[in-house]
Amino acid sequence: MTRDSLIRALEAAESHCTERGEKLTPVRRRVLELVLEADAPVKAYDLLEALKPGPGAAKPPTVYRALDFLMAAGLVHKVEALNAFVGCSHAHDDGGAELFICSDCGSVEERHGAPDPVNMPDGFVIERSVVEHFGHCANCRH
Amino acid sequence: MTRDSLIRALEAAESHCTERGEKLTPVRRRVLELVLEADAPVKAYDLLEALKPGPGAAKPPTVYRALDFLMAAGLVHKVEALNAFVGCSHAHDDGGAELFICSDCGSVEERHGAPDPVNMPDGFVIERSVVEHFGHCANCRH
């Protein structure tokens, strides 16, 4: 992600939060920045390390609270199968995204609005879906 | 799961392993039994507890090794979003299953053969998919 698009994403996040009546505080903003800067899913404890240059080192709850907030705001998604987090430059309040994760380079593509499953148990009502596809992106397939 | 179908599932698992040139050892068999008996996803450390009545208590690696084996054999699936495991009475060697998990009663339904995503990034090749739907089953929707 370029410097410019990072700045734009952070501004967009800022107004997205404001619209929701919430605050993108410095800690939250910094965590979002770190997640967006990464070009692959980031581990919570790597964020912790990254926040640590200084005497007032961040502790786990700080990071997890920030991530919870960002996930609720739709600014970050958790990759459940990796216990890692990816940023999302285009915030959206709808439920879950469909993620395509390249096992070679770690890049993640996000898609939305997948149709309901064709073969659902009778009467089942979906509330939240986790959809993560692992494989190889066009660049890494050579 | 009834006593009868449990026994049938274990026998099926036995021959499934034999066909693959692998052994369903006592530990593995016991773990599969515990997972199948449960009517909801089971945590690894709950299995550990369940294996513990006796002086030679099982240690974490024992359980995780058994689970790894069973997953490789397609007899057990991991619910990534719960860090829990579900049994699978009809072993199948194809990749991942599509899981429907009721958040109320914990029951899990499994489906196979979902079509490829409609909106995939250009050139992406899927190797493994994690698909987990959380919601409410027909029984719990009242």
Added chain:
DNA sequence: TTGCGAGTGGTGATATTATAACATCCTTGA
């Protein structure tokens, strides 16, 4: 001004999930 209450974050401890590293034992087949 004062005092409440909600929201946020700091801190220490601890719970939960998973693996590393190495030893032991058992089967199988040369």
Added chain:
DNA sequence: TCAAGGATGTTATAATATCACCACTCGCAA
């Protein structure tokens, strides 16, 4: 017999996540 591989036991520790409690700030209303 003995070496090799697979399975398991054992100790320790890594990695992930949450709890419980306190302190600070801000807005707001008495």
